[in-house]
Amino acid sequence: MADMLTIGTLATSTFKRALDVTSHNVANVTTEGYSRQRAEIVSNTPNVVGSAFLGGGSAVSTIERINADYIQRQLYGSSAMLERYDASYSLATQVEGIVAGNDDGVKDFMQRYFDSLQTLAANPTSSVSRQLLLDEAGNLQSHVSNLSSVLNDLEVQTNNQITDLGKEINSRLESIQEINNQVSRALAVGTQPPNDLLDQRDQAILELSQYIDIKTFPQDDGSIDVHAGGGKIPLITSNTLTKLEVAASPFQDEGRVEVYAFIGGDRRVVSDKITGGQLGGVLDFRTEMLDRAQNDLGLTLNGMVASMNWQHYQGYDINGEAGGDLFAPLSVDALNNRNNTGVEDGENFVISFNPNYDGVTAGTQPPYTGTLGVDVDGQPATYGDKKALLDNAITQIGNFASREYEIRFDGTDYQFYDHKSKELLTPLEQPAGSNRFQLDGLEFDLSASLGSDVGDVFLVKPHQAILDSFEVALRDPEKLATRGQSPVETGAFTGTSGAPLTDSSPPEAAAYGDNTNMANMASLQTKEILFSDDNGVASSTLLGGYSIMASNVGLYVRGNDIQLTAQENVYQQLVDRRDSLSGVSLDEEAANLLRFQQAYEASAQIISTSQSLFQTLLSVVRG
Incomplete structure (x- = not known):
């Protein structure tokens, strides 16, 4: 029975x-x-004394930690999104300043080049105008080369950031794993929750969410x-740690790193699965901004190279x-x-721009000297053939798509996929079995790729490649083809295929x-x-193609800026609630x-x- 002394x-x-x-609370007010x-x-528990219940005093049943798990989980998600948009926005503004600027940008140099074409068209025999055209083409080449170098430097920067973030994430995971061990041991030997350890773990997980979505x-x-x-992507399972690995891309010479993880015992690329934190932001920037800007710009340059060459x-x-x-052709x-395990060298795959049309031998390539170096069903090519090739070239240019291609061999056929979306594409094999x-x-020539094994995979980046290979091929101003073709009598020649030809001469x-061709x-x-x-109806000029690229860059920047501001507000609201x-x-x-x-x-x-x-009682007793 609890007495007064015991209760006190x-x-x-x-x-x-x-x-x-x-x-303890006061001491940790800033922790x-x-x-x-x-x-x-x-x-x-009260004591029964006769017919009454006499209280037994009080005790501390537990030290409660005032915390809401649902708010904490929301904080993890908000932190990951905040850091993602902060990282991607920071990188994207660099590209915006480089690519989308109006002064002395690629578009400005393209305009100067077109102006020099107009000048030469007005003065087709002027040696000064001819040299001006080559000079402006060279200036455009130099600027594209400089831009390509800057974008490549950004690729290196993202590689370094991804590598550093991978190390930081693994370090944070090790800390969480250690705290997990301490929490499990504390609960195994005691009846009270290890509140401070739980706080430390929550904080460690929150800090981890700054680097990756969890x-x-x-x-x-x-x-x-x-x-x-x-x-x-399992990182800690049953307190077993699976570290992320940052290593070179599966594709040789791609010049980039990827994030790998072991899932179900298999080492897999997981870069496309990471959507939050600083790592998610850098990866999103690389795919949605850097790759897209390079592909969009490269598409425009490929269109320019192909159209200019085929008109020339x-x-x-x-x-x-x-x-x-x-x-220089693509x-x-x-x-x-x-x-x-089969073909181990992608150099046997050649991707180029090679338009052809019904009646013209497939696979023929210019330049043409003297008479046109293309046979039509064994006959010398004519004015009509030459014009048809140009028309087909323009049509093919309109089919350019701003994407990268993944080619897989299934043991019988080559399958083409959009590298990013994994959409199965349907190419035309011409001629069949070739x-x-x-x-x-574009033409994908895989005819020299004998020996591919089932599962062999190849990656093609035709529009990024032109950024590094964009080059003026003609150096002699006298070789600029300003003159058109003399009118010829239209005949009724028909080749063995039965295709009508415009002229047999x-x-x-x-x-x-004459200035026809330059015009x-x-x-x-x-x-x-x-x-x-x-329906085959094109919608953009070459300069318009550049503007579309610049617009896409601007939209990405603005979108990330808006999301960053929104996430800052959401995160602060959650912090205030917590x-x-x-x-x-x-x-x-x-x-x-x-x-x-x-x-x-x-x-x-x-x-x-x-x-x-x-003491009073003792005194009475001693009396």
């Missing part, structure tokens, strides 16, 4: 514990991630499993020779996957001083040749200190009174 003793112990908890604690004081799953032993990538082939230079390449190899495919206006150069080249500035719809619930209020704690101090003193007075009564 228990009470002093209870309020001493309450004072300790309050003092990041600390959740205030509260001593839960309960009444002891989901947490509490376990029965008190530990927490941590997954990334929407729960698809139509004309004749000052000496009456057929026009050759003005710019020719890019495939990148080989490191895991390929392993030469037409897709999105080889074309000849127009008179000296046609200059007119390409205003001709819509890019981004054809399903602090209002879990944070330490010095005013409240000061009031608690006073209240518990008074209760402690009153409890001590109970003991003193009990002792005084006992």
